[in-house]
Amino acid sequence: MCTVTIVPLIDPHGGRTGFRIASNRDESRRRPPAHPPQSRAFGLRRAILPIDPTGGGTWIAVNDAGLAMTLLNRNPGDMRGRAFPDRPSRGTIIPDLLGVETLASARARVEAIAPDRYAPFRLVASDGERWFEAVSEAQRVTLRDQPLDRPVMFTSSGLGDAVVEGPRRELFEGWFGDDAGAWPAQQETFHRHRWEDRPALSVCMSRDDARSVSLTVVTVTAGGVSLTYHGAPPDESAEDVTHRLPRAACRERQP
Template identity: 25%
Template sequence: MCLLAVQYRLVPESPILVAANREEYVDRPSQTPSIQSGKPRVLCGIDQKAGGTWLGVNQNGLFVGLTNRATATPLFGQRSRGQLAMDLLRCTSSRRALEKAHAEFAKNRYEGCNIILADAKAGFAIHADERQEVVELQEGLNIIGARNLNDPDDGRVQLARRLLTLQTLDSPVKFLAVASKVFARSPVGQGRPSMVIRNGDYATVSSTLIALGVKPRDAIYQFSSGAPDESKYEDYSPMLRDILSRGLREARTKAKVGS
């Protein structure tokens, strides 16, 4: 299932602000966020069963987030959606990642998914089932779950929107403070939408908060390795700042060589 909120280009010093809850089978193993080798460097968690990831950031400031998408019938995917997300994180920009996604969907079959691609220049949502639809991210709050971006009929998406817009989130500190409480909202009753899900062996298994700033030193990455109403967010910001600083240095070096 999963729920992903991106406040896009509303705060000048942090154009990408993210809050995400991941739902999965509770016995499916995963690793906490770490820097992945290769270029560009990527910071993400790893799905130890099928490989790949559900969410991450690369050294160029590209954010990629994945949610499962509800489909009328099974699509019998041939390749893990998490592996696709990792492939997209190896791209240099959101537009390159969008091109890569189109190429992948043309040659491989995947189960239904929604993908968010965003950097400081452009942001996109891909709704992928039997066919693909691309929607540009709006300036402001964008929320996606198992249906379309900002779906008015998705109760969980609308609950998240209502709770995240009770006050003006005009700084990364405010956004992350409010989002950490909203996404840790415990279930309130059967049949009612909630931010944290507990449904037997399928539940909210982790949560992530990210702020991608104009300067690497302002970047924030916090991760809860369980449902956030029971597990604290731990700080992984030094790793994010490290890869973003590396990316900035490499970009400056290329610019000097090119001149």
């Protein structure tokens, strides 16, 4: 499970210079660690992504068109703890989208996904101007599309998404002020936050069977894209691994 934030990057004059996505990955203590990020080709595009060794997919990626996307498992109360051994890994969803160039094209591909093909998921993608959230439900994939004008957060938990949504949302709403110049630093500290008396509900979570195992930060600007992978709990020291790609020309146009 995960906590994800997206923040626009704003210069001192109020101009938009890019955006950042940060993702805490929360996993079972028994799950093998992910492989560090690598650059791969997806059609005419290149992308950076860490690899999950169990399913071979990923939970976060960015391509050289400047599209970034991340995936969260959904754990509605009536399905919490349910396994879906007969379905493909949700980690294969993002690789199927990395060859596109525009947010609209990514959205169209997501809309075509059969909702019962995968276990419940929440996909979030952004191009820095807008973001969309795709939520798989029993009979459909529901999409929400919004402009990216201030920080946004998405979260999930194996305890049940509703259990952590309230406390993490309250923390998030009080964490980011109106000073856009402070948002990147506030994003960094938010993803390392842990309540001493409520570690299981924290953004940087810990409980007997699971914990936040990594922090991944994607940065997109006009000059290029990068993905920085911190392969340890966000509040613990570890050597970060960063991969970069220059922005490449796109053939598609946003509608």
